[in-house]
Amino acid sequence: MTAATQTQHALDAETDEEFRARLRAFLAGNAPGPRPKDPREKIAWTKAWHATLVDNGYAGPSWPREYGGMDLPFSRQVIYQEEIARAKVPGPLGTGLGIVAPTIIRYGTPEQKERWLRPMLRGDLVWCQGYSEPEAGSDLPALRTTARREGEEYVVNGQKVWCSSGAIADVFFTLVRTGTQEARQKGITYLIIDRHAPGVTVRPLKDLAGGSVFAEVFFDDVRVPVRDRIGEEDGGWPLVRTSLGHERAAGAMNQAASYRRILTELVDLARERGIATDPLVRERLTDFEIRVRLIRYNAERIISGILTKGEPGPTSSVSRLMITAFEQDLHEFAVDMLGPDGIVTKGSDQAVQRGRWLQGFLMTRASTIGAGTAEIQRNTIAEQVLRLPFDPAMPPR
Ligand SMILES: Cc1cc2nc3c(=O)[nH]c(=O)nc-3n(C[C@H](O)[C@H](O)[C@H](O)COP(=O)(O)OP(=O)(O)OC[C@H]3O[C@@H](n4cnc5c(N)ncnc54)[C@H](O)[C@@H]3O)c2cc1C
Numbered sequence: 419m420t421a422a423t424q425t426q427h428a429l430d431a432e433t434d435e436e437f438r439a440r441l442r443a444f445l446a447g448n449a450p451g452p453r454p455k456d457p458r459e460k461i462a463w464t465k466a467w468h469a470t471l472v473d474n475g476y477a478g479p480s481w482p483r484e485y486g487g488m489d490l491p492f493s494r495q496v497i498y499q500e501e502i503a504r505a506k507v508p509g510p511l512g513t514g515l516g517i518v519a520p521t522i523i524r525y526g527t528p529e530q531k532e533r534w535l536r537p538m539l540r541g542d543l544v545w546c547q548g549y550s551e552p553e554a555g556s557d558l559p560a561l562r563t564t565a566r567r568e569g570e571e572y573v574v575n576g577q578k579v580w581c582s583s584g585a586i587a588d589v590f591f592t593l594v595r596t597g598t599q600e601a602r603q604k605g606i607t608y609l610i611i612d613r614h615a616p617g618v619t620v621r622p623l624k625d626l627a628g629g630s631v632f633a634e635v636f637f638d639d640v641r642v643p644v645r646d647r648i649g650e651e652d653g654g655w656p657l658v659r660t661s662l663g664h665e666r667a668a669g670a671m672n673q674a675a676s677y678r679r680i681l682t683e684l685v686d687l688a689r690e691r692g693i694a695t696d697p698l699v700r701e702r703l704t705d706f707e708i709r710v711r712l713i714r715y716n717a718e719r720i721i722s723g724i725l726t727k728g729e730p731g732p733t734s735s736v737s738r739l740m741i742t743a744f745e746q747d748l749h750e751f752a753v754d755m756l757g758p759d760g761i762v763t764k765g766s767d768q769a770v771q772r773g774r775w776l777q778g779f780l781m782t783r784a785s786t787i788g789a790g791t792a793e794i795q796r797n798t799i800a801e802q803v804l805r806l807p808f809d810p811a812m813p814p815r
Pocket residue numbers: 513546547548549550551553554555556557579580581582583784785787788789790791792793794797809812
């Protein structure tokens with residue numbers, strides 16, 4: 419019996435608390451050593467960790483077992499996220515797991531599932547989302563990258579931008595135009611493109627904190643096999659809704675668990691610096707405590723929506739909006755609380771906790787833009803949750 423099969427048998431027999439204890443013991447005994455500084459070594463280190471999780475049956479809490487997942491009931495998915503956050507082990511590379519995986523599971527052919535899902539979970543293949551284009555961010559149906567069919571291949575031309583993990587990706591999941599520009603979302607197709615195919619150029623972009631989280635990607639006569647299309651030609655739009663809804667839902671669940679831990683660390687920091695009894699500090703920390711609990715309850719609502727209806731629904735927009743405002747406020751408060759020490763950058767020996775609070779402050783500036791801007795989330799909430807009239811400036815839906 420493999421280690422993964424043994425884990426599956428145990429999962430079927432034990433209680434939630436036994437599951438928590440076993441997972442905690444596994445993470446304590448198998449967590450990888452110190453994070454390497456060299457970026458290439460860090461990638462290899464992260465991949466090795468995710469392979470270990472899969473090979474031992476501890477990966478993909480919500481995924482079906484046939485693709486290497488754990489197929490956990492809701493209560494255990496929450497426990498799983500809590501224990502992973504507590505163990506501070508590296509998260510998966512790229513943007514595949516929470517976004518394209520649910521799309522492939524729902525719309526992919528058996529061959530596509532076989533070929534992509536398990537390698538994605540293990541970290542053997544790093545995935546990157548190639549949706550946004552210049553002039554096609556919030557208005558995604560305005561995208562212009564074209565795919566012209568020639569026999570059993572598409573020939574792809576165009577540009578994508580803001581592709582997170584683009585520089586380290588092996589595979590892009592993209593939206594391309596197969597119909598006319600006027601057809602808007604009715605002329606869009608979902609294609610998987612190999613990063614190493616001739617004609618693909620990736621240019622890293624510098625971010626505010628000095629890193630290269632993003633890249634812009636150019637496609638020049640890139641030939642993509644038709645078998646790498648997910649769903650029907652011109653039928654990519656319903657898949658986008660699945661991807662984006664799951665992106666927000668997966669984010670909600672992971673962030674609820676990791677912000678629980680980060681807030682506890684912030685409270686510890688306030689104690690260390692002797693300001694935890696200051697009434698103004700206490701008031702702010704209490705506010706964060708309330709918000710982190712609300713984020714968790716919302717994440718639970720999203721997961722139960724997925725379990726009952728198969729889709730996260732518009733609650734994920736509510737959650738996304740709450741989390742992005744929360745993480746900006748929390749990091750801003752942390753930097754303020756540290757006073758002059760708060761602005762020492764992560765490269766300096768003087769930096770408190772390796773400059774993580776300033777780094778978080780800078781990186782969370784992007785939160786209210788990525789995965790849909792705050793304004794777009796508010797539009798979704800207005801229309802789909804509050805049932806207010808549709809935006810008259812938008813094309814009819
Ligand atoms: C951290 C981060 C990670 C990202 N990762 C990826 C990725 O991996 N892959 C990818 O494809 N893209 C990615 N993006 C791109 C992201 O999806 C877009 O930046 C986003 O959709 C906004 O598009 P835009 O930048 O073109 O701005 P625009 O759409 O041009 O918007 C500009 C401003 O106008 C507002 N606005 C636009 N339309 C409306 C409207 N109808 N009503 C009210 N206000 C409106 C917007 O809210 C915004 O404030 C990422 C972005 C960030 C910041």
